[in-house]
Amino acid sequence: MDIEELTRGIAAGERRALARGITLVESGRADHRARATELLEALRPLGRQALRIGLSGTPGVGKSTFIEAFGLMLTGQGLRVAVLAVDPSSARSGGSILGDKTRMEHLSRDPKAFIRPSPSQTHLGGVARRTREVINLCEAADFDVILIETVGVGQSETVVSEMSDLFVLLLAPAGGDELQGVKRGIMEMADLILVNKADGDLKPLAMRTCADYAGALRLLRKRAQDPEGFPKALTVSALEEAGLEKAWEEMQALIDWRRENGHWAARRADQACFWFASEVREGLLARLTREPVKGAMAALSERVGKGEMTAAAAARELLDGYLSGRG
Structure with missing residues (x-):
């Protein structure tokens, strides 16, 4: 899927290009997400x-x-x-x-x-x-x-x-x-x-x-x-x-x-910040499903289940060791 061609088609109001663009942004595949971000950035200057x-x-x-x-x-x-x-x-x-x-x-x-x-x-x-x-x-x-x-x-x-x-x-x-x-x-x-x-x-x-x-x-x-x-x-x-x-x-x-009265622009700005924070949260949660965090979480979960450590201590170890960037 050519992003430049798709961008031109959507900007021109072509229904087929719009449908293809929506399919791309709705995809959960990592490579599609990268291309979807590229498409959205290319269209942003239209305003x-x-x-x-x-x-x-x-x-x-x-x-x-x-x-x-x-x-x-x-x-x-x-x-x-x-x-x-x-x-x-x-x-x-x-x-x-x-x-x-x-x-x-x-x-x-x-x-x-x-x-x-x-x-x-x-x-x-x-x-x-x-x-x-x-x-x-x-x-x-x-x-x-x-x-x-x-x-x-x-x-x-x-x-x-x-x-x-x-x-x-x-x-x-x-x-x-x-x-x-x-x-x-x-x-x-x-x-x-x-x-x-x-x-x-x-x-x-x-x-x-x-x-x-x-x-x-x-x-x-x-x-x-x-x-x-x-x-x-x-x-x-x-x-x-x-x-x-x-x-x-x-x-x-x-x-x-x-x-x-300025409420339209202010509301749009607040919404953009809301969705930025939402994307950050979704990205962090997605890391829990990928290695090495996924394996570490499973191991710590097993230890919690056996009573070897508390849930709070296991969560802190996971967050400090893996999601802080050191793991």
């Missing part, structure tokens, strides 16, 4: 930025239906939209279970849209291991909006807020004790709460649910990056395509305010 929207919600809330309707509305306005749909993974094969691309039939055929499903594998946080780098590739390919659909597995997926400019929480009415069931942590990170399925018999219930969340949001501590009235709750119907324009207007208003 292109898209609006990154993280979308979370419990399974069955209608995330894929919403993304298709919302994405078609955006492409109808002339915007190029990339959808990174992170599927739960099969424990046996490691592949995607839900197949989001097949469920967004109309959007997947839109020439202004690009959909890339990725299995989450064992990575916590509701997103795939290399989603952040895939976002960088989509930005380099000159997409205007990037929608990041998370697995929707719980509070751990709030890591998606560290790679998005807007964090949207999608909820459904008639969820029983839904207000108590949503984790406080994920609510505190949400910029916009959208109560989906506000149509038919569920519409009155959706309105009440939205009012409940609006009241709950007012009780949360005000964040520096929010103008007056945010975060807020709205009702939408992906099925009837109702409320989508209003939701998009609110997203744009929030982003415009953050740009004008």
